[in-house]
Amino acid sequence: METHGSINFSVLGGGGEVGANCFQLSFNGHRILLDCGTHPKKDGLDCLPAFDLLSRPPDAYFISHGHVDHCGAIPYLCKQFPNTRGFATIPSTRIVDRMLHNSAVVMEMLAKERGIADYPLYDHYDVGYAMRFLEGRPFGEPFSFCDTLDARAEFIHAGHVLGSASILLHLPGHTILYTGDISRTRQYLMGGCKKFPKKLHVDTLITESTLGATDNDGNGSYHAEVEQFAAAIRRVLHRGGSALVPSFALGRTQEIANIVAHLQETGELPFTPIYTVGLGRAVYEIYDRFTEYLHPSATLRPLSRFERLGNVWDPSVVQNLLRTPSVIIATSGMMTENTPSAMLAQTMVKSSHHGIFFVGYLDPDTLGYRLLHAAPGDKLQFELGAPAVTVALEDIAQYRFSAHASRSDLAAIIERIRPKNIIYVHGDEDALAWMAANTGNGAETFVPAIGQTITIET
Numbered sequence: 001m002e003t004h005g006s007i008n009f010s011v012l013g014g015g016g017e018v019g020a021n022c023f024q025l026s027f028n029g030h031r032i033l034l035d036c037g038t039h040p041k042k043d044g045l046d047c048l049p050a051f052d053l054l055s056r057p058p059d060a061y062f063i064s065h066g067h068v069d070h071c072g073a074i075p076y077l078c079k080q081f082p083n084t085r086g087f088a089t090i091p092s093t094r095i096v097d098r099m100l101h102n103s104a105v106v107m108e109m110l111a112k113e114r115g116i117a118d119y120p121l122y123d124h125y126d127v128g129y130a131m132r133f134l135e136g137r138p139f140g141e142p143f144s145f146c147d148t149l150d151a152r153a154e155f156i157h158a159g160h161v162l163g164s165a166s167i168l169l170h171l172p173g174h175t176i177l178y179t180g181d182i183s184r185t186r187q188y189l190m191g192g193c194k195k196f197p198k199k200l201h202v203d204t205l206i207t208e209s210t211l212g213a214t215d216n217d218g219n220g221s222y223h224a225e226v227e228q229f230a231a232a233i234r235r236v237l238h239r240g241g242s243a244l245v246p247s248f249a250l251g252r253t254q255e256i257a258n259i260v261a262h263l264q265e266t267g268e269l270p271f272t273p274i275y276t277v278g279l280g281r282a283v284y285e286i287y288d289r290f291t292e293y294l295h296p297s298a299t300l301r302p303l304s305r306f307e308r309l310g311n312v313w314d315p316s317v318v319q320n321l322l323r324t325p326s327v328i329i330a331t332s333g334m335m336t337e338n339t340p341s342a343m344l345a346q347t348m349v350k351s352s353h354h355g356i357f358f359v360g361y362l363d364p365d366t367l368g369y370r371l372l373h374a375a376p377g378d379k380l381q382f383e384l385g386a387p388a389v390t391v392a393l394e395d396i397a398q399y400r401f402s403a404h405a406s407r408s409d410l411a412a413i414i415e416r417i418r419p420k421n422i423i424y425v426h427g428d429e430d431a432l433a434w435m436a437a438n439t440g441n442g443a444e445t446f447v448p449a450i451g452q453t454i455t456i457e458t
């Protein structure tokens with residue numbers, strides 16, 4: 001063991017927000033990073049974590065899962081600090097690779113479409129280079145990650161999306177648990193997170209706080225939500241319309257596709273085509289390769305069960321598609337302008353027989369949020385550079401299929417682990433405030449902002 005002292009925890013992103021998650025731990029001359037994401041709502045260099053706070057290369061970085069707010073900045077980090085070793089679970093290494101190549105394509109497109117000067121922040125070559133240093137490690141097997149450090153890391157199932165992990169770090173004289181994005185309850189495909197053993201000793205817990213401001217504990221169960229979701233789609237299909245379900249490519253697309261297929265197979269929905277889009281299908285193939293990480297009783301249909309959505313930037317493709325009833329699962333989940341879900345909605349909102357059903361969190365700054373709250377007759381812009389469209393469609397709703405722990409679940413995790421220190425991250429202001437005020441069990445608690453450093457005595 002090295003000499004004990006203190007650990008400095010610095011927030012490069014994801015403090016006081018759900019943003020470009022990246023946290024630095026420095027101790028005894030060593031530095032490691034937890035996650036390395038990009039901010040989903042910012043563009044150009046602004047979407048990166050505050051890398052200027054990194055004075056020296058990290059010894060290693062760890063990735064909790066493949067959502068870009070946790071991994072999107074890896075190639076940029078690796079350009080700054082070549083040869084930096086990274087670690088993720090084995091399925092996550094595959095997913096991260098796909099997500100980053102997609103980010104390179106999207107940034108190049110945005111550079112052309114919107115003239116964002118800093119884009120692309122990296123290209124396919126940079127992704128390929130970074131991925132050579134991202135090593136996969138199995139769940140539940142502690143591993144050493146630095147030759148000059150007597151420390152071990154371990155990935156623990158987090159139940160959020162395929163490959164998602166909490167990260168347990170046994171540092172000299174101090175144990176840290178970073179939850180990453182975590183879910184305690186079962187989704188259709190994912191089981192909940194692994195139950196933390198009661199004897200697990202954690203000095204410092206770094207916990208996500210996404211749903212800290214959401215009082216969902218009295219809400220209906222997952223099954224009740226599925227029933228309402230099914231009833232909404234049924235209503236649309238019976239009147240000859242199509243149902244659009246905007247979904248993230250990683251996690252939500254695979255979950256919703258299998259839920260809809262299941263509802264068709266049990267007769268709760270009529271058999272119609274179910275469409276999915278490119279990145280969601282690419283990630284689906286990785287789910288298919290790693291079914292051992294899904295809930296044992298989950299049935300992952302073959303990808304061929306789902307149709308591939310065509311080029312929805314071509315108006316004739318959209319017109320043809322909407323001629324017959326179908327269920328369309330399309331990115332992006334929050335309906336960012338110019339994405340497939342926005343391009344489809346642009347046509348669908350003009351008639352009243354379709355339906356648009358959101359299945360995840362909507363940030364108030366997004367088109368998805370504006371559409372959900374639009375009244376018939378309101379005008380919204382779906383495609384940059386195109387005129388705004390008058391919304392005639394009324395059947396627009398939101399269903400809750402969360403992949404994040406509820407705040408009472410987070411409180412229960414904290415209660416079980418009983419850490420000495422708790423650092424709350426990955427939540428908006430209200431969520432973090434609720435968590436800090438209502439959980440903790442007498443632990444020392446911190447809600448650090450970006451740029452802030454906390455010193456923890458070991």
Ligand SMILES: [Zn+2]
Pocket residue numbers: 065067160181
């Ligand atoms: Zn996530």
Ligand SMILES: [Zn+2]
Pocket residue numbers: 067069070181426
């Ligand atoms: Zn996240």
